[in-house]
Amino acid sequence: QVQLVQSGSELKKPGASVQVSCKASGYTFTSFPINWVRQAPGQGLEWMGWINTNTGNPTYAQGFTGRFVFTLDTSVSTAYLQISSLKTEDTAVYYCARDPSSWNDYWGQGTLVTVSS
């Protein structure tokens, strides 16, 4: 069965970096793009961007350029989100999701990133 399994919660200090992983199984990883979605505490969903799992080419939404980087390791069917120079306002749950055709059919369980001094 299709699964996206994300790495565990992270507690970081402002200015640090964090990497969130999203390991796919149950399908051919390079057949579907991966979207990244942020949800701040008590807030709605925000699309961060996507990565083409065939080419590795990332696309970032407005507001997610510069400190946010999407990468892949296709040898282990895993997508990564790296956030650098963390700010307290980056505290959120980050989700990866598979995109079959302009919608998200399978989601990771989410990774809580807490940024606090």
Next chain:
Amino acid sequence: QSALTQPASVSGSPGQSITISCTGTSSNVGNYKLVSWYQQHPGKAPKVMIYEDTKRPSGVSNRYSGSKSGNTASLTITGLQAEDEADYFCCSYGGRNTFYVFGTGTKVTVV
């Protein structure tokens, strides 16, 4: 691009029907047949309920249906049940420059 507009809350009694609206623009909701709806229970990942405006994924109850008129999409839940109590988000494709925009979210309460 601004978030799609949804009512903050909608409530209904068990067995009733409710409809959640999702208003966008002619650049997103009104221009593509690519609105999806997601249900999210507290502490859980979102789950797709409707995609491509009106299609229901395998395994989703037929009590859920999607529709659209102009720049406004709607999600209707019939025969409301306690398990339907959750947050619901719409999402639309908005073209190659914007890609996706989510709605503001609606809390559904079964009273």
